[in-house]
Amino acid sequence: MNLVFRLAWRNLWRHPRRTWLTTGAMVFSNILLVFMMSLQFGMYSLMIDNSLQIFTGHMQVQAPGYKDDQKMRQIVPDIVPLANEIRDELKSERVAARGWAFALASSEDRSFGIGVYGVEPEFEARVSNIPGLVSSGRYLTENNAAEIVIGTVLARNLRVEIGDELTLLGSGVDGSFAAAVVDIVGIFESGVTDIDRNIAEIPLGIFQDTFFMEGAGHQIVVVVDALDVVPEVQASVRSVLPVSSNLVVPDWDEMMPGLKQAIQADIGSSFFMYFILVVLVSFSVLNTQLMSVLERTREFGIVMALGLRPGKLGRLVLLETAMMGLIGTVLGAAAGAILTSWFTTNGLAFPGMDEMAAQFNLPARMFPQINLLTLLAGPAIVFMFTMLAAIYPAVRLRWQNPVDAMRVA
């Protein structure tokens, strides 16, 4: 074994308790970092998934400007055949066409202004979780049935039940008067009051008839398996669009800019906390290494007197720190991974989360997401700072005079 290496290793275990305490601080902070980051990223992807799975999807085909104005006349022509083409191209069923209009919904007693989606009953459930949230009755089944599903709050406000009739009044794509009478077949409960109060869904066929769409709609929603394939799928979708059309394919970030901003702000503030943690650990390493260098002053004097260059001695100190850092990194990352994976399968609930969960439409149980980044970023940075902390004690040796050093008791 290399001499410096052997010296470093033995020196490390001269004070096992001290070495373990310092290593322990590293292990602890690494576990914390791995866990917290995994939890954070788990939360983000949950936030994104949940926000997008209500209506938005990962991307949509729209008329230009539609995402900002949502005007009735900003249409996607021949929307059903286009949606079919996209499904063929992507070899995925998670594509659904929709229309969107404002309407006055009237029951026998009351009227409310609501937003009405025209959906493809066959495909809507694959891009949105609303169909799965129908708590009484059933979801839409046929494209040409005069049926409607509404939210619980709207049902309460309109004082209607399953089987009752609703009248929808609005204006068609050409500005003309539009009206339809539909049967309530299902009532959904998303838990988000705004949605449960203001949104209703009818089959796309009825929607197109009622609002004089002439085969057009407003959006084709596409959902993919993971966020990182979005750009790729976006490109495939674009390739299917008719050359003559000026349709656009905004992704989730363009459609919901607030979401990414919220995540970035959260990352910023939490990374500041991590940084403080890492700095604290580095100081503990600095302290340990400085102490261990100071108490070995005499010994370092000896080896310098015997002919070891001061630079090599500095490397010895760095090597000792690297060994300690490596132990801390490996143990910390491993323990962090084990702990985190347990929660990855079992989930984690903590007090106060209900509030946030409700706000972002999240489940009350969190599942951390462990990946290479969350596993290695924290430990790698701790290791880096540990090495930085050892530079001062190592460099200090260069100014040491061997005779003075040997005189130290």
Add this chain to the structure above:
Amino acid sequence: MSAVRCVNLCKTYRQGDQDIKALDHVSIEIDEGDFVCLSAPSGGGKTTLLNAIGGLDIPDSGEVYVAGGRIDNLSKGELADLRLKQIGFVFQAYNLIPVLTARENVEFVMQVQGVPSAERRDKSNAILKEVGLEGLETRRPGEMSGGQQQRVAVARAIASRPALVLADEPTANLDSKTADELMELFTQLNKHHNTTFVIATHDQRVMTYAGRLIRMLDGRIVDDIDQRAA
């Protein structure tokens, strides 16, 4: 060519408001293959002179030459290389490395020099045997007596066959029999390998082995006797 040449070395230590002249215009020339004893009462400047010769300490003024090259103006790294390759040091306070065993301490210099491990091991075993420490190779310094540690320090200094050995009180903790054996060993090395020895000592018996006896007092050379001629 002289092995060591010192010209007008001065070194002053300040203690409180008192200046102590540890070396006061010391000039000596030691030939290759000389066996020199340096004798002085405690505080006479022996250690200070050996340190100056070994490049461990830079004198305030004067010049030091080792093997013909001037060393008092070399950098720390260059001085370290000089000690590594040319000089064997036996320190007054043994100064072994506590985490290494006796053999590893002896091997240390050779290891830094890059001597292959098998050769190192053979040499260090042989030397440890010669200084009477056979069987103690794997003990650490903390597990040995003062005299044993001192012999490990001697073994470490001579193991790599340096051209110049600077020994500071190498027999201080040894009984007379062991001390004699050690001096015999030094004499052998001196004869067969032409190793130059400079040994600082109070010990009268050690002085009888020396070809040349230099006496110091308060940092000055007061006597320089060629004992062989006498």
